[in-house]
Amino acid sequence: MKNALAKYRKWSWYEATARERIAALLDSGSFTEFIGPEKREISPHLVLFDLPEAFDDGIIVGRGMVQSRQVLLAAQEGRFMGGTFGEVHGAKLVGLLRYARDDQDAPRVVLLLLDTGGVRLQEANVGELAVSEIIRAVLEARMAGVTVIAMIGGRAGCFGGGGIIAGCCSRIVISEQGRTSVSGPEVIETNMGVEEFDSRDRPLVWRTTGGKTRRLLGGADAYAEDSIDSFRDAAFSLLDRIPAFELDTVEKEHARLAQRLEKFGQCHDAPEIWKAMGIAEPDGIADLSDEVFNQIAQAQKEANHDAR
Amino acid sequence: MEKLQIHQKAARRASGGKSHGITGVVASGNLEVLLERVLDGTECEVNIKTSVEGFDAVWRAVINDFIERHSPGGLRISINDGGARPDTVSLRLAQGVRLMEADR
Numbered sequence: 001m002k003n004a005l006a007k008y009r010k011w012s013w014y015e016a017t018a019r020e021r022i023a024a025l026l027d028s029g030s031f032t033e034f035i036g037p038e039k040r041e042i043s044p045h046l047v048l049f050d051l052p053e054a055f056d057d058g059i060i061v062g063r064g065m066v067q068s069r070q071v072l073l074a075a076q077e078g079r080f081m082g083g084t085f086g087e088v089h090g091a092k093l094v095g096l097l098r099y100a101r102d103d104q105d106a107p108r109v110v111l112l113l114l115d116t117g118g119v120r121l122q123e124a125n126v127g128e129l130a131v132s133e134i135i136r137a138v139l140e141a142r143m144a145g146v147t148v149i150a151m152i153g154g155r156a157g158c159f160g161g162g163g164i165i166a167g168c169c170s171r172i173v174i175s176e177q178g179r180t181s182v183s184g185p186e187v188i189e190t191n192m193g194v195e196e197f198d199s200r201d202r203p204l205v206w207r208t209t210g211g212k213t214r215r216l217l218g219g220a221d222a223y224a225e226d227s228i229d230s231f232r233d234a235a236f237s238l239l240d241r242i243p244a245f246e247l248d249t250v251e252k253e254h255a256r257l258a259q260r261l262e263k264f265g266q267c268h269d270a271p272e273i274w275k276a277m278g279i280a281e282p283d284g285i286a287d288l289s290d291e292v293f294n295q296i297a298q299a300q301k302e303a304n305h306d307a308r
Numbered sequence: 309m310e311k312l313q314i315h316q317k318a319a320r321r322a323s324g325g326k327s328h329g330i331t332g333v334v335a336s337g338n339l340e341v342l343l344e345r346v347l348d349g350t351e352c353e354v355n356i357k358t359s360v361e362g363f364d365a366v367w368r369a370v371i372n373d374f375i376e377r378h379s380p381g382g383l384r385i386s387i388n389d390g391g392a393r394p395d396t397v398s399l400r401l402a403q404g405v406r407l408m409e410a411d412r
Contacts (some may be wrong), residue, residue, distance in 0.1 A: 079335040
């Protein structure tokens with residue numbers, strides 16, 4: 001079994017399913033799932049739309065060990081309904097975060113393996129409520145001293161309410177394949193027109209929402225290669241650099257966002273921002289290897305501000 | 309959505325000691341298979357919910373073939389299908405019984 005899992009560790013995070021990510025991220029045999037698929041806590045709404053259900057409603061929550069350290073974790077399955085937040089899906093995550101908040105014996109680290117397009121449209125109102133409850137639960141857990149780390153590198157990216165939830169976490173890890181934002185490319189194009197944003201222009205989508213851009217701007221705190229091993233290492237490298245969750249941190253972050261707008265508000269595309277940041281070859285960022293990119297990102301003040 | 313139930317006796321009980329396992333994802337052209345060791349003797353029950361209607365005969369052929377090859381006695385198998393092809397269904401079912409072969 002150990003050898004069987006070893007092969008997953010080098011596996012692409014992007015290609016892996018949520019359960020494969022968990023199996024390879026955690027120490028072998030250490031995972032205990034809460035409300036597993038055999039409990040059949042399925043969405044009560046999808047049947048009304050004659051749509052297929054999943055036994056875990058697209059999210060797996062539980063506890064386990066990473067390099068002998070206890071963690072709680074939640075993993076969204078981006079391929080089921082786009083990893084969207086429905087009523088049950090959201091409630092499972094809220095329960096996990098409240099457990100971390102309330103039980104002093106619970107692990108003090110929560111890993112959120114986000115892979116989501118946002119609220120599940122078929123469960124619109126309860127989905128929105130779920131996102132609000134999750135945001136509150138993340139913030140309350142952080143106030144109770146829990147570290148919540150978002151890991152973004154899946155097929156669905158991390159959009160809509162998922163983008164807001166990620167922004168509320170203690171730290172964010174992202175890969176080049178990872179994308180995060182609130183309104184996704186198709187939503188922007190639908191509302192504002194193709195001249196504002198062409199969602200079929202893949203390089204543009206990645207330059208705007210992709211992992212490299214997010215990391216350089218400081219919207220993500222660590223950059224991982226697209227492997228489960230690299231995500232684990234990147235997340236754990238952040239654990240000793242968790243900002244205090246207090247008013248001072250929030251005020252610093254607001255000041256930093258105001259500065260960012262002032263500095264880069266006139267830029268029309270990501271390479272203009274990178275140029276303004278003093279990066280030598282801004283047009284070549286997309287082609288850089290993960291290793292070289294990480295060196296550049298780590299040297300950037302903008303990317304490594306204490307207040308994210 | 310179409311629901312199907314297939315009830316059949318297998319030649320032997322499924323090996324391993326795992327009480328339940330799941331494999332696959334409900335997505336277009338894919339399916340999830342939940343296996344639970346809850347039935348007596350060599351009974352096997354397969355419950356299918358599929359988004360593609362009218363393939364009753366194909367499902368029965370695929371499941372009968374699976375039960376003959378893998379002898380999943382004692383297992384209740386529940387499937388949520390997003391329109392997977394028969395070969396994908398066979399593969400997931402085989403992955404499922406392999407999963408159940410673990411000790412716990």
